[in-house]
Amino acid sequence: MAAFPNARFLVSAAAPGQFPADHGAEVAFAGRSNAGKSSAINAIVGRQGLARTSKTPGRTRLINFFELSPRERIVDLPGYGYASAPEAERRTWPRLIEALRERDALKGLFVIVDARRGIGEGDEALLEWALPRQRVHVLLAKADKLTRNEGRRALAAAAEALRGRATVQLFSAHARAGLDEAQGVLRAWLGDKEKTPMTSDEATGAD
Numbered sequence: 327m328a329a330f331p332n333a334r335f336l337v338s339a340a341a342p343g344q345f346p347a348d349h350g351a352e353v354a355f356a357g358r359s360n361a362g363k364s365s366a367i368n369a370i371v372g373r374q375g376l377a378r379t380s381k382t383p384g385r386t387r388l389i390n391f392f393e394l395s396p397r398e399r400i401v402d403l404p405g406y407g408y409a410s411a412p413e414a415e416r417r418t419w420p421r422l423i424e425a426l427r428e429r430d431a432l433k434g435l436f437v438i439v440d441a442r443r444g445i446g447e448g449d450e451a452l453l454e455w456a457l458p459r460q461r462v463h464v465l466l467a468k469a470d471k472l473t474r475n476e477g478r479r480a481l482a483a484a485a486e487a488l489r490g491r492a493t494v495q496l497f498s499a500h501a502r503a504g505l506d507e508a509q510g511v512l513r514a515w516l517g518d519k520e521k522t523p524m525t526s527d528e529a530t531g532a533d
Protein backbone atom coordinates (compact mmCIF):
# COMPACT_ATOMS: atom_id res chain seq x y z
CA MET A 327 0.00 0.00 0.00
CA ALA A 328 1.20 3.50 -0.84
CA ALA A 329 2.71 5.46 2.02
CA PHE A 330 0.27 8.31 1.40
CA PRO A 331 -2.60 6.66 -0.52
CA ASN A 332 -4.74 9.78 -0.67
CA ALA A 333 -2.05 12.01 -2.17
CA ARG A 334 -3.28 14.29 -4.95
CA PHE A 335 -2.23 17.35 -6.88
CA LEU A 336 -3.67 20.51 -5.31
CA VAL A 337 -2.52 23.64 -7.13
CA SER A 338 0.29 25.21 -9.17
CA ALA A 339 1.07 28.65 -7.82
CA ALA A 340 2.69 31.42 -9.88
CA ALA A 341 2.06 34.03 -7.16
CA PRO A 342 1.75 33.91 -3.36
CA GLY A 343 -1.96 34.73 -3.65
CA GLN A 344 -2.47 31.31 -5.22
CA PHE A 345 -0.93 29.39 -2.29
CA PRO A 346 -3.36 27.21 -0.30
CA ALA A 347 -4.59 28.62 3.02
CA ASP A 348 -1.77 28.78 5.58
CA HIS A 349 -2.91 26.09 8.00
CA GLY A 350 -2.07 22.46 8.62
CA ALA A 351 1.48 21.32 7.86
CA GLU A 352 3.62 21.23 4.77
CA VAL A 353 7.15 20.21 3.84
CA ALA A 354 8.93 21.67 0.80
CA PHE A 355 11.13 19.73 -1.64
CA ALA A 356 13.82 21.51 -3.60
CA GLY A 357 16.91 20.64 -5.56
CA ARG A 358 19.06 21.39 -8.54
CA SER A 359 17.30 20.48 -11.80
CA ASN A 360 17.72 16.80 -12.62
CA ALA A 361 18.88 15.93 -9.08
CA GLY A 362 16.04 13.40 -8.81
CA LYS A 363 13.51 15.48 -6.87
CA SER A 364 10.36 14.40 -8.70
CA SER A 365 11.39 10.75 -8.51
CA ALA A 366 12.08 11.19 -4.78
CA ILE A 367 8.66 12.74 -4.15
CA ASN A 368 6.90 9.97 -6.06
CA ALA A 369 8.83 7.23 -4.24
CA ILE A 370 8.35 8.76 -0.78
CA VAL A 371 4.64 9.41 -1.29
CA GLY A 372 4.21 6.07 -3.05
CA ARG A 373 2.49 7.48 -6.12
CA GLN A 374 4.18 7.21 -9.49
CA GLY A 375 3.47 10.20 -11.66
CA LEU A 376 2.36 12.49 -8.83
CA ALA A 377 5.27 14.87 -9.33
CA ARG A 378 6.15 14.92 -13.01
CA THR A 379 9.69 13.90 -13.80
CA SER A 380 11.12 15.86 -16.67
CA LYS A 381 14.02 15.67 -19.02
CA THR A 382 13.71 19.38 -19.74
CA PRO A 383 15.72 21.20 -17.06
CA GLY A 384 14.18 24.28 -15.49
CA ARG A 385 11.05 23.92 -17.58
CA THR A 386 8.61 25.37 -15.11
CA ARG A 387 8.95 27.94 -12.36
CA LEU A 388 5.67 27.19 -10.66
CA ILE A 389 5.39 25.99 -7.08
CA ASN A 390 3.27 22.83 -6.99
CA PHE A 391 1.31 21.88 -3.90
CA PHE A 392 0.27 18.27 -3.31
CA GLU A 393 -2.15 17.22 -0.61
CA LEU A 394 -1.26 14.09 1.38
CA SER A 395 -4.22 14.38 3.72
CA PRO A 396 -6.57 17.32 4.39
CA ARG A 397 -4.05 19.00 6.70
CA GLU A 398 -0.77 17.77 5.20
CA ARG A 399 0.94 18.96 2.04
CA ILE A 400 4.13 18.63 0.03
CA VAL A 401 5.43 21.72 -1.74
CA ASP A 402 7.40 20.99 -4.91
CA LEU A 403 9.77 23.86 -5.71
CA PRO A 404 11.15 24.30 -9.23
CA GLY A 405 14.64 22.96 -9.85
CA TYR A 406 17.46 25.47 -9.78
CA GLY A 407 20.92 25.57 -11.32
CA TYR A 408 19.95 26.60 -14.83
CA ALA A 409 20.11 30.24 -15.92
CA SER A 410 17.65 29.70 -18.74
CA ALA A 411 14.51 30.81 -16.90
CA PRO A 412 12.82 33.76 -18.60
CA GLU A 413 13.55 37.19 -17.08
CA ALA A 414 9.95 37.73 -15.91
CA GLU A 415 10.04 34.46 -14.01
CA ARG A 416 13.39 35.22 -12.47
CA ARG A 417 11.96 38.45 -11.08
CA THR A 418 8.91 36.83 -9.46
CA TRP A 419 10.80 33.83 -8.11
CA PRO A 420 12.35 35.46 -5.00
CA ARG A 421 8.97 36.89 -4.06
CA LEU A 422 7.41 33.45 -4.29
CA ILE A 423 9.92 31.66 -2.11
CA GLU A 424 10.09 34.53 0.39
CA ALA A 425 6.33 34.21 0.83
CA LEU A 426 6.65 30.45 1.20
CA ARG A 427 9.28 30.72 3.92
CA GLU A 428 7.01 32.92 6.03
CA ARG A 429 4.18 30.42 6.12
CA ASP A 430 3.32 28.95 9.52
CA ALA A 431 2.37 25.71 7.78
CA LEU A 432 5.90 25.17 6.43
CA LYS A 433 7.60 22.71 8.80
CA GLY A 434 10.81 22.00 6.96
CA LEU A 435 12.68 21.56 3.72
CA PHE A 436 13.98 18.47 1.92
CA VAL A 437 16.90 19.27 -0.35
CA ILE A 438 17.56 16.72 -3.09
CA VAL A 439 21.20 16.48 -4.12
CA ASP A 440 22.68 14.13 -6.73
CA ALA A 441 24.86 11.85 -4.58
CA ARG A 442 27.59 11.94 -7.25
CA ARG A 443 27.80 15.74 -7.23
CA GLY A 444 27.50 16.47 -3.52
CA ILE A 445 26.42 19.79 -2.00
CA GLY A 446 26.81 22.58 -4.57
CA GLU A 447 26.48 26.35 -4.73
CA GLY A 448 22.78 26.33 -5.49
CA ASP A 449 22.17 23.99 -2.56
CA GLU A 450 24.15 26.34 -0.32
CA ALA A 451 22.05 29.30 -1.46
CA LEU A 452 18.92 27.33 -0.62
CA LEU A 453 20.25 26.48 2.85
CA GLU A 454 20.91 30.18 3.42
CA TRP A 455 17.34 30.88 2.43
CA ALA A 456 15.88 28.21 4.70
CA LEU A 457 18.00 28.50 7.82
CA PRO A 458 17.65 29.18 10.67
CA ARG A 459 13.87 29.28 10.46
CA GLN A 460 13.40 25.95 8.73
CA ARG A 461 14.78 22.49 9.43
CA VAL A 462 16.53 20.89 6.48
CA HIS A 463 16.94 17.23 5.53
CA VAL A 464 19.22 16.39 2.59
CA LEU A 465 18.63 13.35 0.36
CA LEU A 466 21.76 12.23 -1.50
CA ALA A 467 19.76 10.90 -4.42
CA LYS A 468 20.60 8.32 -7.12
CA ALA A 469 22.75 6.54 -4.54
CA ASP A 470 22.35 3.37 -6.63
CA LYS A 471 24.93 4.93 -8.97
CA LEU A 472 27.55 4.69 -6.22
CA THR A 473 29.32 1.69 -4.75
CA ARG A 474 28.85 1.10 -1.05
CA ASN A 475 32.19 2.73 -0.32
CA GLU A 476 31.52 5.70 -2.56
CA GLY A 477 28.17 6.10 -0.85
CA ARG A 478 29.80 6.09 2.55
CA ARG A 479 32.29 8.72 1.42
CA ALA A 480 29.57 10.87 -0.18
CA LEU A 481 27.56 10.76 3.04
CA ALA A 482 30.55 11.73 5.17
CA ALA A 483 31.50 14.56 2.79
CA ALA A 484 27.96 15.94 2.76
CA ALA A 485 27.70 15.75 6.55
CA GLU A 486 30.98 17.65 6.76
CA ALA A 487 29.83 20.29 4.24
CA LEU A 488 26.56 20.72 6.12
CA ARG A 489 28.33 21.06 9.47
CA GLY A 490 25.26 20.31 11.59
CA ARG A 491 22.96 22.61 9.62
CA ALA A 492 20.93 19.72 8.26
CA THR A 493 20.42 15.99 8.59
CA VAL A 494 21.51 13.93 5.59
CA GLN A 495 20.97 10.40 4.22
CA LEU A 496 21.62 8.31 1.13
CA PHE A 497 18.57 7.80 -1.06
CA SER A 498 17.62 6.04 -4.27
CA ALA A 499 14.16 6.22 -5.83
CA HIS A 500 15.09 3.53 -8.36
CA ALA A 501 16.54 1.08 -5.80
CA ARG A 502 13.98 2.19 -3.18
CA ALA A 503 16.84 2.74 -0.75
CA GLY A 504 16.50 5.09 2.21
CA LEU A 505 12.72 5.27 1.78
CA ASP A 506 11.82 4.42 5.38
CA GLU A 507 14.19 7.01 6.75
CA ALA A 508 12.92 9.74 4.41
CA GLN A 509 9.28 8.87 5.11
CA GLY A 510 10.04 8.91 8.83
CA VAL A 511 11.43 12.44 8.69
CA LEU A 512 8.53 13.64 6.55
CA ARG A 513 5.92 12.14 8.87
CA ALA A 514 7.64 13.49 11.97
CA TRP A 515 7.76 17.01 10.59
CA LEU A 516 4.18 16.93 9.29
CA GLY A 517 2.99 15.64 12.64
CA ASP A 518 4.74 18.27 14.71
CA LYS A 519 2.42 20.56 16.58
CA GLU A 520 5.13 23.16 17.00
CA LYS A 521 8.11 23.88 14.84
CA THR A 522 11.05 23.38 17.17
CA PRO A 523 14.57 24.41 16.21
CA MET A 524 16.89 21.51 15.38
CA THR A 525 19.23 20.59 18.21
CA SER A 526 22.84 19.77 17.42
CA ASP A 527 22.17 16.15 18.46
CA GLU A 528 19.51 15.86 15.78
CA ALA A 529 21.82 17.36 13.20
CA THR A 530 24.43 14.62 13.09
CA GLY A 531 22.79 12.26 10.61
CA ALA A 532 26.10 10.95 9.29
CA ASP A 533 26.05 7.45 10.67
Ligand code: GDP
Nearest residue numbers: 359360361362363364365379380468498499500
Ligand atom coordinates in the same frame (compact mmCIF):
# COMPACT_ATOMS: atom_id res chain seq x y z
P1 GDP B 1 14.22 16.40 -11.01
O1 GDP B 1 14.52 17.22 -12.22
O2 GDP B 1 15.11 16.77 -9.86
O3 GDP B 1 12.77 16.35 -10.63
O4 GDP B 1 14.68 14.89 -11.35
P2 GDP B 1 13.86 13.65 -11.91
O5 GDP B 1 13.20 12.92 -10.80
O6 GDP B 1 13.03 14.09 -13.07
O7 GDP B 1 15.08 12.72 -12.39
C1 GDP B 1 16.05 13.20 -13.28
C2 GDP B 1 16.74 12.02 -13.94
O8 GDP B 1 17.41 11.24 -12.97
C3 GDP B 1 15.77 11.08 -14.65
O9 GDP B 1 16.39 10.63 -15.82
C4 GDP B 1 15.58 9.96 -13.66
O10 GDP B 1 15.28 8.72 -14.26
C5 GDP B 1 16.93 9.91 -12.97
N1 GDP B 1 16.79 9.42 -11.59
C6 GDP B 1 15.94 9.87 -10.65
N2 GDP B 1 16.06 9.16 -9.50
C7 GDP B 1 17.00 8.23 -9.73
C8 GDP B 1 17.57 7.16 -8.94
O11 GDP B 1 17.23 6.91 -7.78
N3 GDP B 1 18.56 6.42 -9.52
C9 GDP B 1 18.99 6.65 -10.79
N4 GDP B 1 19.96 5.88 -11.26
N5 GDP B 1 18.46 7.62 -11.57
C10 GDP B 1 17.48 8.40 -11.06
